[in-house]
Amino acid sequence: MTSHAEAAAHHHGPPIANQSSRVDARVLGMLLFIASETMLFGSFFTVYFFVRVANPDAPSTWPPPPYHFPVFVAGVNTAILVTSSFTMHWALQSIKRGNRPAFLAGMTLTFLMGLAFLLTQLVEYLHVGFNTSSGAFASVFFGLTGLHGAHVFVGLTLLGMVLVRGFRGHFSPQHHHGVELPGIYWHFVDVMWIVVYSAVYLL
């Protein structure tokens, strides 16, 4: 076996690993990460369920008077975020077809809409009329929307990195994993918002 070790010492680079699944490793990694993230949201929804349903002193109206949630503003914000998912998809399809201007336009639009969503939410926090110490309903409100906002921030960081590399011409029809993976994450952030919006604002 020693000749084996010596041979390896002279051997440049690892052997090519066998690809034992049709799924790409990076896509699978991202999907598993999203599964884990979904469970993190799950723990926040669990506490929402406890505060709003399981608790014997659960408030009969949501939010308890005299507070209100800005349902309309958040609804507009929802529309912005949902639209950004479509522009994200457009950007990915464009780079797959080699249409660079459309890809860059799509990415820029997605980024700007994500930024608009985050800033709107920040303004909403400032004018919502209560803060984190206003009771369990406020804890749940800031917990769920804040956790989601943190994910939008992470998503925007990833999109920003795609933008930088996109404008430097790093993507091509053959090489677009760097667009696809942040795209998957962005769609996840988007779908999660629909759930958060429905649970916190609408129900």
Add this chain to the structure above:
Amino acid sequence: MTTAQHDHVGPQPYPEHYEPPHGPRWRLFFGPGLGRALWMTPLFFSLGMFLVVGLRWWWGWPPAFDWTVIVAIGGMVAAPVGFLTGIGAFDYWLHYISGRPTRPEDHSGHGATSWKDYFRVNTDHKVIGIQYLVTTFFFFTVGGFMAMLFRAELARPGLQFLDSQSFNGLVSVHATLMIFLFIIPAFAGIANFVVPLMLGAPDMAFPRLNALSYWLLPIAGVMFLASFVAPGGAFGAGWTGYAPLSVDGPVGNIFFNMGVQWAGASSVMTALNFLVTIITMRAPGMTFWRMPLLVWANFTTSLLVVIATPFIAGSQFFVFFDRVLHTSFFTPDGGGYVLGYQHIFWFYSHPAVYIMMLPGFGIVSEVISTMARKPIFGYRLMALSLIGILVLGFSVWAHHMFVAGMANWLRVPMMITTLLIAVPTGIKIFSWIATLWRGRIHLTTPMLFALGFVTMFTIGGLSGIYLGAVPIDIHASDTYFIVAHIHYVLFGGSVFTIFAGIYYWFPKMTGRMYDERLGKAHFWLTFVSFNATFFPMHYLGLRGMNRRVFDYPAAFGGLNFFITIASFVLGASVVVFFYNMIMSWARGPIAEGNPWRSHTLEWQVSSPPPIFNFDEIPQVVGGPYEYGVPGARHAVLAPAREVEEVPV
């Protein structure tokens, strides 16, 4: 996400023979490494502090210098990020995301040529495995000393030399270190070394992520230990950190809240990496039904980690917010739901006991089959029972809460699912015994620990069945019976399997053989003193001695004194282990490639394995445990190449 293969076209790589443009002194402080971490950690702490103070001053929130928030943001978020940036865990990604040229993968991060390489960000799964194991055994020693300290306090009734708060702190940090810094990551370390080899893969799927997940671990450990210097002492609400006690307790509790986040992030990343590696990087012919059971065990464990760990992250975030942001998730005054903490916590922490157990099942399956020279009995059922435990493990969490005042109707369903888990676990126990039946048993040290595990874990499992039954649990809850049960499961169970795994793969990891006589002495010393320490606790518990107490009725004095003496012997047994490991690693006899004549792939290469594990990816042709089956082979390896043939 990045992998070993990178396919982006844009960034121009550095020239082939890349030479850093600066001298060695410049590199010491500005190149990736501990030197740079030394100044980046305080720098990032200051940034975090200025962020907190600046924002508080801007909003006009008195006092601007709120040390709880500064320590939480500056010390527990920013400073660790600075440390990781300093040692260079993010270097590649920072280059990548800014579109600058990335350093070509010249494999300088692969393998270790001197001990210094273990203190760097290294992407070699074998180096990371050893980094994990050494780190975890360091924290095992620290946690063990804490246990001996509070055992000394408990030698006699009344207060000796600790006060109540430091007693609670020692007990809590002992448990936290042993769970989050020893058992869970020690299994990750063994699996890191062994799983890619067993699969016939050159490395893990995401080597850089692997390196990062290791370096998160010491951060968590330092955070738990640092809580001792917090005003009011270390977190003393137990490793379970029940709210609202952990919300209102001393500020040391936030060290627990945040340390768990770092340890949890580490295990989620590792688990994700294992899953992707196992799914996408198996050698040709290595179907799921030909994978060694250790791989199966880590596959199921990783699924548990990825799905369950976010729940403890959530529970600790809520406690942290309740303290720092004055939310009322678990504060009844504001409409919070106190019992919610326990539900969320145990929804992670019950699956977590399987996270701490399933990899051990895998190790024991490897050891017993190899050392009994027989195919494992019921291979498929062994794998399926792991899946059974995985699924059932999510449905039993409230059996920790029978006396917590939860809804009564939840008790019986949880009791039934709890007792059901005995079925897949029992399948495993009986399969091991059936594997031993008429085997040609070699009583080597790893085999002794594996057999010790089977017996001790059976005792722990049986007391678990008692505790799963509501009436007995109501009687035994919060007594030393629980302490006995958890130590039979986690020490007699998990720790014995870790020892078995370390002895079993020691020749593979170091290329040297351990001293068999010292190994056996270690086993018998551990086995006897372990039972002497923890078996009397069953009796004490049933007689009514409460757990987590620093004082107890004088009637229990004699037995407690006996337990304390036994626990010191148990501590001394670890010295034998360390002596054996260190001396054998330094100058033990050179080990052959396959001293156990095992069939699995990691034993078919040299000891220690070549830098990229295999010259060519092997071809798997059969099951992993076909011992004594004429002509059976697990895998065909390309013959070792002659040195002359390799182009230089």
